[in-house]
Amino acid sequence: MIIDLRSDTVTKPSKGMLNAMMDAQVGDDVFREDPTVNKLERQLAEMFGKKEALFFPSGTMANQTAIKLHTNPGDQVICDKYAHIYNYESGGASFNSGVSCKLLDVNNGMFTAQDVVNAINPNAYYYSKTSLVEIENTANRRGGSCWDLDAIKKIKTVCDDNNLGFHLDGARIWNALVAKNEKASQYGEVFDTISVCLSKGLGCPIGSVLIGDSKIMENAIRIRKIFGGNMRQAGYLAAAGLYALDNNIQRLNEDHKKAKEIGDVLINLPIIKAVEPIDTNIIIFELNPDINEQKFVQKLAKNNIFVISMGGNKLRMVTHLDYNDDMHTELLKHLKS
Numbered sequence: 001m002i003i004d005l006r007s008d009t010v011t012k013p014s015k016g017m018l019n020a021m022m023d024a025q026v027g028d029d030v031f032r033e034d035p036t037v038n039k040l041e042r043q044l045a046e047m048f049g050k051k052e053a054l055f056f057p058s059g060t061m062a063n064q065t066a067i068k069l070h071t072n073p074g075d076q077v078i079c080d081k082y083a084h085i086y087n088y089e090s091g092g093a094s095f096n097s098g099v100s101c102k103l104l105d106v107n108n109g110m111f112t113a114q115d116v117v118n119a120i121n122p123n124a125y126y127y128s129k130t131s132l133v134e135i136e137n138t139a140n141r142r143g144g145s146c147w148d149l150d151a152i153k154k155i156k157t158v159c160d161d162n163n164l165g166f167h168l169d170g171a172r173i174w175n176a177l178v179a180k181n182e183k184a185s186q187y188g189e190v191f192d193t194i195s196v197c198l199s200k201g202l203g204c205p206i207g208s209v210l211i212g213d214s215k216i217m218e219n220a221i222r223i224r225k226i227f228g229g230n231m232r233q234a235g236y237l238a239a240a241g242l243y244a245l246d247n248n249i250q251r252l253n254e255d256h257k258k259a260k261e262i263g264d265v266l267i268n269l270p271i272i273k274a275v276e277p278i279d280t281n282i283i284i285f286e287l288n289p290d291i292n293e294q295k296f297v298q299k300l301a302k303n304n305i306f307v308i309s310m311g312g313n314k315l316r317m318v319t320h321l322d323y324n325d326d327m328h329t330e331l332l333k334h335l336k337s
């Protein structure tokens, strides 16, 4: 038995999902004639209470398109120092949009409206122009933590007062919605643009969607084309997304429950220094200083248990659709021994 907890992206499409893909009606999406892509886009736009949605091959491309739509070269984006758009998109924000990031390092990534106010550049020509605020929910490098919706609304007011765009990297928004019992439309009300991933917790092989109001989304399809993200009979992929929206959201509660149970075992192990709070499906824990991180990872790997090392003696596990009850029982047993 292989227990792969490196990421929730390691899932493979289920039989049901594959059947939905095989049965998909398709057409040429460059002509906007793929009925399944159009259906997925319509369904997600409606779910978030927005007018427009556009299917993308990756979350990176959806985020990069959003940054391009909100900014001009030379502008500045306010985000957490661990933001995906800054750390894990290959420098794309500067390469594609010519923007810099003002990195916030406060309150475990959950910055406040006042932090945003303080980070906005003065309106003098020799400063870069602050034009966008970006947050991530759940926050990946912050241990899958969920934002407080009221705090987000206060940031939105600052954005409105200062003419700033507001983008949500919602790669794992599904986990936040389920964990906090919130509705997608509550996020649609606050953000100008939202990117969501279908290939993380929802178990699709590929696919992300950028959602927004008509005006900001007007050029989204042109930017996607510039980035090389136009697709043809993408309905086979969109069908996986539609299947996931119907079948794989509510069950994320299972992943969250398992993550908490793993955390409860870890915290009682003598080799573990600390376990970060577990809001959703991500578990970040720190080994005691006398335990070698690489050796620990290798030892688990020899037992067919795969986790990711994050440096600084910290490790990460992520529960997901393909991490089943048998694997869970086996993992807990192994950790305890």
Ligand SMILES: *Cc1c(COP(=O)(O)O)cnc(C)c1O
Binding pocket: 057, 058, 059, 060, 061, 063, 084, 085, 136, 139, 140, 169, 171, 172, 197, 200, 208
């Ligand atoms: C995975 C992820 C993305 C998108 O990544 P892709 O691999 O390009 O789909 C964006 N933001 C966050 C927070 C992520 O975890």
